[in-house]
Amino acid sequence: MEITRHFVDVGSRRVHYRRCGAGPVVLMVHQSPRSSTEYEALMRTWGANFTCIAPDTPGFGQSDPLPEADATIDDFSDALVDLLDALGLEKVAAYGFHSGGTILVNTLKRAPQRFTALAIGGYAIWTEEESKAFSESYLPPFQPSGYGEHLTWLWNRILEQTWFFPWFDTRKEARIGVAHADPVRVDAVIREMLDSGDAYRVGYGAVLRAPREVPGPSDETRPVLILAYAADVLYEHIDRLPALPAQWEARKVATPADQQDQHIAHLGAHACPPPAQLGECADEGFLTLTCEGFSGRLHWRGLRDAGKPLAIHAPGSSLELLDTTSACAIDLPGHGLSDDWSGPAPTDLASWMAVLEAAQQALGCSEIVLPPAPLGDPEALFPDLTPDRFGAYLTRAWSIVRAGKMFAPWYEANPANAIDFVPEALDPQTLRIEHRALLRSRAAKAWASACQNV
Template sequence: MIERHYVNVPGGQMHYRRAGEGPPVILLHSSPLSSQAMEPWIRALADRMTVFAVDTAGYGQSDPLPVADPDIDQYARRVVEFADAVGLERFIVAGTHTGSKIALSVAVQYPERVAQLVMDGLGLYTSDELQRQLDHYTPPIVPNWYGGHLIEAWHRMRSMWTFWPWFNQTAEGRLDETVPPLDELHQMTFDMLRARPDWGLSYRAAFRYDARAALSRLRVPAVLLAKEADPLHEHLDRLKVEAPTLQVRSVANEDHLAELAAAFDTTLDLPVPPPAPSVEHRGGTSRRYVTTSQGRVHVRMDGDLSAPALLFVHGSPGSAESFAPLIEELATDHLVIAPDTLGNGYSDAPRVADPDIAYFASVYAEVLEQLNVGPVAIYGSHTGACIGLELAIARPDLVRSLVADGLPAFDEELQADLLANYWVSLEPERNGEHLLRAWHTVRDAQLWWPWYRDDREHRRPTGPSAPEELHRLVLEFIKSGPTYRLSYSAAFRYPSAQRLPKVQVPTLVCAAPTDMLHQDSQRIVGQAPVVSFVELDPAAGRDAAWAVRHHAATVAGR
């Protein structure tokens, strides 16, 4: 089983995958991907080694380095900080492409820590090639209003498997390579899109890194290999450097993974790695996984541990990160605990086929119990308002108060219409159409209610978000994948009007006039004695953060 973890490092966190038992090995992926790309390596090694596959700083789920233009040695330093944090004294380090250069720098700078180095593809560029790569390989991703940048990113990634370099789209530039399956290509494109702050940072660091000079200083046992279809295979003949501890191997395409696995020396007498350390929240923002009976839940925490605890339950589609600006505002005077609902964000998919709101609420209760937090105030938006309400009803011992921002209460006709028409397919398609579909689904939801009824009757009095903000929201939608519909469907079916009178904790229902749930939210409030309604008006300062603080003050004054 491949586990996923975070660990604290100076100035941030690193995300990694861990599997197996035996001598420790750290795996470093190529740019602009994540540790998910290393899962074939993990599976090949985990029967005899403890494998740590790390998201490079700024990629996957790891925080960026605190420098504007990092070099390979700084990325390598972060790897050693990771090793310190997870308790590795000596280890094998291995990487592919950019990961090879980071691994090489680790071995050269910290030879006392590295028992063996394994590199899969190592770029050794001429000065003309280097300049061309720096000039053309990593153009910025600039969101535009119609989502065309997503299609551009998709085809750039696809072209990386078709041409070398990807921008040399000529017969001479064709690669003898197979384009990955659509699900893998989708993950690679998503990794490119979510890289922070710039998907090209580690690429440019790798292009500039003088690998020949580093190899001349190499003192640890090392293996460099490349498969025949790798565009860096021809660079094996460019080595021309004295490196007595280095073995160089050219391998057939079909033998690539087996040869890689065979290159690792499992006879080395290395200390057994300790268990994965738990994450300690030190203020600011931290992330962790919480294991529940229904799967792993990704949890974001913000704020001071001594502040009042607020459980933040996000709306659909998206994740806690979709609400990052509001979370950061609330964290100025709260400890904000923001899980990703199962089937959303980085949390596992639900383990039942058709979960209801009570199911999701029970998982949130488990999260609070695992974190030993409660009773808490709750803020929930739309789907999150349903989950928060049900949690308050089922587990009043865990809940101090509730703010439900937009509580759905649909009649049978609208409910049936939503359940029949609301979902879109996020299954990857050959030309990236699914990315454009995700973009316009989120954008249209800001223009019409429901989003698929684009007529005058269903027009919303709102405009679309700016492209940069819309891009952020769409990435959170894409992150969830096809399982995004499960919590949505549960909210559409949830009988808010019947459940609201059963709540016993002080509850504030709120909504702005532009919220499509405003009328229903206001209509059902009178049925519950401990529930009140307030209309939000962000222009007048009465926004969601104000509602949370207003309700807390009201509850404290009772």
């Protein structure tokens, strides 16, 4: 089932969301520090019953952060209501997992008229001791360092969160039953942390500090179903919940499939039809193109149908490194947020140009502006960056970006290949964006070859 991706402006912030399926609407709020990416498999399943709408919450995924560095759970709830306004959703049924559920329960308290029902997967009720430990150790700063040391910490922090909960508590008593060392699964979370940067502490911190208040037994409220399956670290927290209103129910289930089935039934009884059209911004989105060798989505940014040139980024880069005030730009296939080629990425320029010309026509651009051909052997310029068991690919990519500021090509580190640069070029925040673009560049080697095969 197809998942489409969109951007919408919410005040001065840009919010990214995914949509899938048909039928009544279910809003899906992800856990921290993840993004709506984590719901893709679930959306393809639930899309048979619902129109699933999954936004990236502020500061996560591709959504802008809130302006307040000390934002509270109320700020995140208000931002969610503002998003419903921007999308044109008067009221919705909603699902949230872990911190996504915390945001929803708090938003229900502040704006009950915007919801018909909630389904919550795992709801944390922290003890005083747990809250103290989280506030002191759970959210250390995540700032890029000059030589990429922050990436070694990140890899091990994300990996070991599947070994211990909380991740920093390595006592035997803190071991959990979902331990693994799968590089692909770890990498998926790593990339979302790289998207958030230090902003992860704002959203995650707001959830961890949030009061765990639920309505009293006699209060009138919307229907809420809280479930937790046996392997969930919040499974035992079901027993910590206080007496609930008559419209609320909380129970333990055996498996994730049990949780999904019961939540589908609950939401299906309360979901509302979708509006005729969801809100969407006019200067960023995703094109769906079908050309020889490529069929998928291209991420674009700029003002379309304005007769501006179409700027194309260099191999291993992305549109976020281009100026789109006077041009449109796209992420090429196999780069940035765009889909991959349908098969192996081509090395002939004609195949790439077919996609570029289709994008030019769709965006109403006047001309295509290609980047200079890169210097060096594409095989050496873009070595394999497949995730490995120890996260070495992360620091390898960082070293490539850093060396590329001083030598051309980067792998010829000698006086003859030295290039001029200013010290600001080595600013870790600058390197951070280029490092992320390189990690997203699955077809950089092929695009470099095509640029050289003119």
